[in-house]
Amino acid sequence: MLKILEVVSNPAKKAFVSLTYLIILVIFLPFSVFADNLQEVKLITSNSVNIQKIKSALVDEIKNEIQHYSDIHGWKKVVPNIKVNIPKAISSLPHCPEPVRFTAQDNQSQPVGRLKRQVKCESPTVNWRLNATVYVQLTLPVMVARTLIHRDEVITMDMLDSKKLQLKAPKNIITDADQVIGLHAIRRIRQGQLITENVLKKPFLINKGDQVLIVAKKGKFEASTKGMALEHGKMYEQIKVENTATQKVIHARVVAQGKVETIF
Numbered sequence: 715m716l717k718i719l720e721v722v723s724n725p726a727k728k729a730f731v732s733l734t735y736l737i738i739l740v741i742f743l744p745f746s747v748f749a750d751n752l753q754e755v756k757l758i759t760s761n762s763v764n765i766q767k768i769k770s771a772l773v774d775e776i777k778n779e780i781q782h783y784s785d786i787h788g789w790k791k792v793v794p795n796i797k798v799n800i801p802k803a804i805s806s807l808p809h810c811p812e813p814v815r816f817t818a819q820d821n822q823s824q825p826v827g828r829l830k831r832q833v834k835c836e837s838p839t840v841n842w843r844l845n846a847t848v849y850v851q852l853t854l855p856v857m858v859a860r861t862l863i864h865r866d867e868v869i870t871m872d873m874l875d876s877k878k879l880q881l882k883a884p885k886n887i888i889t890d891a892d893q894v895i896g897l898h899a900i901r902r903i904r905q906g907q908l909i910t911e912n913v914l915k916k917p918f919l920i921n922k923g924d925q926v927l928i929v930a931k932k933g934k935f936e937a938s939t940k941g942m943a944l945e946h947g948k949m950y951e952q953i954k955v956e957n958t959a960t961q962k963v964i965h966a967r968v969v970a971q972g973k974v975e976t977i978f
Contacts, residue, residue, distance in 0.1 A: 762807075762809060763804050763808070765800060765804055765805060768800065768804070768833060769798045769800060771816075772831060772833070773796050777794060780792060780825045780850070780852070783823075787889075788950065788969075789854055789889050790854070790855070790889060790890070792852055792854045793852065793853040793854065794850060794851070794852055795850070795852070795853070796849070796850050798849075799847040800833070800844070800846045801844055807842050810835035810837060810840055810842075811837045814834060814835050815833075815834040815836065816832065817832045817834065818831060819832050824884040826850050826852050826881050827882060828847065829848040829849075830845060830848075831847075832844070832845055832846070851880060851881065852881040854878070854881065855877065856876065856887045856888065856889055857874055857876060857888045857889065857890070857893075857894055857908075858874075858877050859875070859903045859904065859906060859907050859909060860873055860875035860905070862902070862903070863902070864899065864902055866898055866899065867898070867899050868897070869895055869898070869899060869914075871895055874891050874895075876891075886910045886911040888909050893949055897915060897916060898914070898915040898917075899913060899914065900912075900913055916948035919947060919948060919968050919970065919971050919972075920943045920947040920953065920971070921946050923942065924943045924972060925940065925941075925942060926940075926942065926943050927972060927973045928940070928964075928976065929975045929976070930976045931975065931976070939959055940957075940958045941955045941956055941974070942955065943974075944956055950967060950968060950969070951968050953965070953966065953968060964976060
């Protein structure tokens, strides 16, 4: 008894006894308590929204929109920079058992600048939705004037140059010299000035009743057939065309003199 009192009264030995007591508690504490706690953490994690997974899916969705728009408008060598902002409230939402869906909440046709998208979870057991903001910046080559171009002057190849542009907001840019050559300047274009659609006068490349070549593309697959234009069409405009073989009327994009293209 005197020895125990002596140990307790000695500060160094008192600390040793306390440490020994804690070690004994840890060793003999039922493992089931730790197991239950781990199971609870795992359950909470599995039932919560995976924010990074949703952000990644939304980035992929925007990349697809950019690729589709680029295919239609002839944009090439496009490098996107995409940032997604999702409200922190999503962390309190339950895990969605189905793949989430995204829908546009703006009328912006060009996928650049500040985009609004709604994130939806629609399943028999879980149903929620919230709004996300996506900031898109595109780097791509665009056409600029190499020399001074006078009003009503016909644009030729030696008048044009290409430079990289960081596009932060929607703009009617032109990325291919073929979209400019042969057109007339509506007004004076300075050297180094960005060439946009609003400074050009577009002639009709296809007139109503013209025989045209219809080219259908899907990935690396390409097929062509003959058709007849049902409308006048300027470069990269969509017009109605009748397939000569099937008499089916489709919408196709003018890509050259007497040539239209459809993209699936």
